[in-house]
Amino acid sequence: MMRVLLDTHLLLWALGSPSKLPAAARKLINDANVYVSAASIWEISIKVALGKLLADPREVLAALEPAGFLDLPVTGVHAARVVDLPAIHRDPFDRLLIAQALTEPMRLLTNDAALANYGDIVTVV
Numbered sequence: 149m150m151r152v153l154l155d156t157h158l159l160l161w162a163l164g165s166p167s168k169l170p171a172a173a174r175k176l177i178n179d180a181n182v183y184v185s186a187a188s189i190w191e192i193s194i195k196v197a198l199g200k201l202l203a204d205p206r207e208v209l210a211a212l213e214p215a216g217f218l219d220l221p222v223t224g225v226h227a228a229r230v231v232d233l234p235a236i237h238r239d240p241f242d243r244l245l246i247a248q249a250l251t252e253p254m255r256l257l258t259n260d261a262a263l264a265n266y267g268d269i270v271t272v273v
């Protein structure tokens with residue numbers, strides 16, 4: 149079975165507004181083992197603290213298991229892999245998700261077309 153890593157944006161849609169997900173994303177999510185990075189929970193926490201996002205990171209975390217999503221911790225190996233990435237994208241959270249997808253390996257599911265430049269491990273929906 150395919151292993152998919154959701155980016156933060158698609159995670160929030162999947163949990164809060166699944167109808168916003170494109171049909172292709174819903175199909176991939178339904179047919180795969182879906183992982184959520186601890187980096188996404190961290191990103192949500194930071195954006196909430198800055199007033200840029202209205203969500204509760206604890207509620208998002210608690211919703212993962214009931215949704216059938218698996219928690220992916222951030223390891224030192226993931227963090228170190230970021231150094232090998234070309235400077236295609238500057239967002240540190242997205243760069244860490246790319247590093248995790250490469251290391252595990254799994255496919256990163258995103259709606260950020262710029263991430264497609266990292267290669268086949270990225271699926272843009």
